[in-house]
Amino acid sequence: MKKITDLIKSGKTLVSDGAWGTFLQAKGLEPGECPELWNITRADDVLDIARRYIDAGADMIETNSFGGSVFKLKNYGLQDRVFEINKAAAAISRQAAGPDKFVLGSIGPTGKILMMGEVTVEALYDGFKEQAMALEAGGADAIMIETMTDLEEAILAIKAAKEHTRCEVFCTMTFDKTLTNEFRSMMGVSPTDMVMQIVDAGADLIGANCGNGTRDMVGIVKEIRQANGDIPVLIHSNAGMPLYKDGKTVFPESPEEMAQFTHELVEAGANIIGGCCGTTPAHIARIVEIVKK
């Protein structure tokens, strides 16, 4: 099978999928329930989410494994089922993707802070290694390390995936805008810092996800491109900042509003565009229409 980064190098702009977490909730996932356990207990619902994004025209689909590290699964007493749960996540997305679309095995942050001694470097590396290997075993084409805020944790995840799988390895971080209009992660990392260190660590593609809406992502892509003109870039934006309405949280950006930034993102240098929290198959379908025009 072709590599995603080869398609990008040949000049293609690709479309990724939209939100999983908010979609699982729409299907009845309760707060406090382990989303990744649905790969075993509600596999049909998870498959349906993956299929809906493929049907919307996405070129690639993520896996329901964002919180699938041993550190997160431990909160639910599932620390002994890491391999099983992640492999199942990848197998479900593989089934939806078929042979022609790509599967990105999702790995999220562990929630443990290295510099506070909450976890050791070795334990983090081993945790990421186990998750990445399971995702590859289930059929992932790439490992999508995402929503990172700490460089050291991101680098350990990249190395673990690079050294123990044959998958392409992608990494995105999450940035907020500071009062002085700079982009920084929670841990103080700028897009420029990210480019320097994450590419050196071996990432085949970098980018940004989540955050405060699509408009800010244009600035982030510009900063990345200023630091590195070649590395493929992926953007998964939230559908804006969540609002609270009648006892529910809603995301304000409609497919149309979000899609209007697609041209700007591509012009700024983004190669893959998808969505994060609050985006739906309708958002992805609209982005596909614009990109494939």
Next chain:
Amino acid sequence: MEELYGKIAHCVEFGKINLASPYPPDMKGQEGADELTKKAIDEGFPPEEVLKKGLVVGMEKIGVKFRENKVFVPQVLMSAKAMSTAMEHLRPFFESGAVKRKGIFVIGTVAGDLHDIGKNLVSMMVKGSGFEVVDLGTDVNGQQFIEAIKQHPGCYVGLSALLTTTMVNMEKIVAEIKAAVPDTKILIGGAPVSEEFKEKIHADFYSRDPQGAVDFLNRSVA
């Protein structure tokens, strides 16, 4: 005296824990908050002043810098570690009642939410301002908050949420607390939370940064 207090405040502000700590690099080989606080106590400085003119001053400075985006989470964590290490030398005076806490702050991440980084930051900053903090952990429901409030009459309460799906639980918990112990003052915080949301769910205070919570608590007990 004042010079030593200033040094302690500086160590806390810049996260210099002790002599052995390599962080921050430009203070390598110097004594940290740990040694200097011990020195102050050993020399008979009033513990209350060591707290107020040293540790609290340092924590407030880092809190303001964090609010202004001049530093980020790692620097605040190092400051908090320096503060809590130094605080150990003051523990006997808190226990004997020689030094009084400003008040009690009960904090937890709301039901369904397992994220604790934001909650821990607020907890450390409030502690660093001289309050006693009762940390109920993550995934805390209304009943658990109410039990803690009853155990600590007159306490202030902080609710944290990271997820858009769990901030909804804040509304329920605020209503439950207000029904059980009506005068309780409730502070809320977390990435998806806003002033508008605070108004809607009838909580008492919202701040986008931990120092805001510290300032509110200090105003409330003044």
